[in-house]
Amino acid sequence: MTRVTVKRKAHFNAAHRLFRADWDDQKNLEVFGKCSYPNYHGHNYDLIVSVTGAIDPETGFVIDLKVLKDLIKEEIEDHFDHKNLNEDLPEFKNLNPTAENICVVIYNKLKSRLDTKFDLEITLYETARNFVTYSGT
């Protein structure tokens, strides 16, 4: 069966601080550098959501991009945008908000809302040059 990947870009701004509560500020600074400054800092996160599946012969769609757009807005943009990830989001109460961990959290939130017939891959850009990808394995 022919499987095609449909992609949708998204965006949110968020503040974070990389740190472990069981390390002091000095150790956090040594390991996480400027991303561990105590008063937080922000990133303009860009996201690529890739959904792979079969083309529906009736519609010609793998997934309706309007449906995907609304899902990303509801699950990701409305949840993450203009938030302090450490302070505002329960997902990061005990999880360091690295690009890797944010990417996995986003994957799990979207995966739980998509039909199991789809494969999902998330690419998260923390800066223009730093980005990570997760597809569930």
Ligand SMILES: Nc1nc2c(c(=O)[nH]1)N=C([C@H](O)[C@H](O)COP(=O)(O)OP(=O)(O)OP(=O)(O)O)CN2
């Ligand atoms: N494996 C990871 N390493 C780092 C992460 C991360 O999430 N995972 N995060 C950071 C910082 O939060 C941030 O991403 C790095 O910022 P910065 O060095 O400013 O990145 P730039 O791309 O802007 O750097 P340039 O010097 O302009 O290329 C660090 N490590």
Ligand SMILES: [Zn+2]
């Ligand atoms: Zn950062």
